[in-house]
Amino acid sequence: MTPLHLCLLISTALFCIGLFGALARSNTILVLLGIELMLNAANINFIAFWRYGPNPAAANGMIFVLFSIAVAAAEAAVGLALIIAVYRHQKNIRLQEATVLKG
Amino acid sequence: MxxxxxxxxxxxxxxxxxxxxxxxxxxxxxxxxxxxxxxxxxxxxxxxxxxxxxxxxxxxxxxxxxxxxxxxxxxxxxxADLPIEPATVTRTASAFAVAASLAAVIGSAVATARFPAASAEAPAASVKQIGLELMAEHGAALLIVGIVLTVALIGATVIASNDKKRDPEDAP
The missing domain is CATH 1.20.120.1200 (NADH-ubiquinone/plastoquinone oxidoreductase chain 6, subunit NuoJ)
Structure with a gap:
């Protein structure tokens, strides 16, 4: 098994842990954090293919990851602001109770 | 290693x-x-x-x-931060089933995949090279990411801020 396979298997495991968290938990913050874990798993794939790919001269993989981190940070900020807005209306952050978008 | x-x-x-x-x-x-x-x-x-x-x-x-x-x-x-009531068993079990089957599918695909041989030494990408590539080749993308971040953070502030013009009976 080459190191590339190992890296891909690790990122698969991280992605599935994030997916499990996003599907199983009823707390909105934990769902958002599961999505962040899945994004991190995708970034690990970028770095693994950059490191072990056939054309490692270009720094394209690293630049992809930098942009991905920036977009993930924006997504986390907006997601947590939405959670706070929902909490102000519903006094609760359980997903099951956030059934009404119009406050 | x-x-x-x-x-x-x-x-x-x-x-x-x-x-x-x-x-x-x-x-x-x-x-x-x-x-x-x-x-x-x-x-x-x-x-x-x-x-x-x-x-x-x-x-x-x-x-x-x-x-x-x-x-x-x-x-x-x-x-309230201690026991958030546990998710139902069916929900946890189905989430576990979905995640485990996805892990099996991707894992088997990765295990059977064949990739071209990697170069022996690690690719060297200095900070200077990254900066030059970011500013030259990917300059437009960098600007767009800056705009996305600005808009997202202003939007987050607006969403999370307390609006004063709400109905009086809503007020806490």
């Missing part, structure tokens, strides 16, 4: 799994910080130092603070 990778993987995956299983939200957030630090250690292992420091700055520094603030702001009472 591989032993270090396995150690990093155990740290990263173990803390992520523990974070997803804990009841206490604050413990989950702190364990996720450990997991993100493990991802940064993986980047260091792979030779992408600049990305590793960006990961530490953004995730372990900024996102974790925002998450902790959100946890503390949405706490209902002093007891």
């Amino acid at each position: 591989t032993a270090a990778l396995l150690l990093i993987a155990v740290l990263m995956l173990g803390s992520a799994a523990a974070a997803m299983l804990r009841r206490n939200l604050i413990h989950s957030a702190l364990l996720l910080v450990a997991s993100w630090t493990g991802v940064a250690a993986f980047y260091l292992w792979a030779g992408a130092e600049f990305v590793a420091f960006a990961q530490i700055l953004v995730y372990a520094g900024a996102v974790s603070m925002v998450v902790l603030f959100a946890v503390l702001l949405t706490r209902q009472s002093r007891e």
Whole structure:
């Protein structure tokens, strides 16, 4: 098994842990954090293919990851602001109770 | 080399799994910080130092603070952070089934895939080279990411801010 396979298997495991968290938990913050874990798993794939790919001269993989981190940070900020807005209306952050978008 | 990778993987995956299983939200957030630090250690292992420091700055520094603030702001009472009622068994079981089957599919696909041989030495990408590529080839993308970040952060502030013109009976 080459190191590339190992890296891909690790990122698969991280992605599935994030997916499990996003599907199983009823707390909105934990769902958002599961999505962040899945994004991190995708970034690990970028770095693994950059490191072990056939054309490692270009720094394209690293630049992809930098942009991905920036977009993930924006997504986390907006997601947590939405959670706070929902909490102000519903006094609760359980997903099951956030059934009404119009406050 | 591989032993270090396995150690990093155990740290990263173990803390992520523990974070997803804990009841206490604050413990989950702190364990996720450990997991993100493990991802940064993986980047260091792979030779992408600049990305590793960006990961530490953004995730372990900024996102974790925002998450902790959100946890503390949405706490209902002093007891409410302890047992968030457990998700139902069917929900947990179906989520586990989905995640496990996806892991089996992707894992078998990865295990049978054949990739072209890697170069022996790690690719060298200095910070200077990254900066030149960012500013020259990817300059437009960099500007767009800046605009996206600005719009998203202003939007987050507007969404989370208290609007004063609400109905009086809504007021807390």
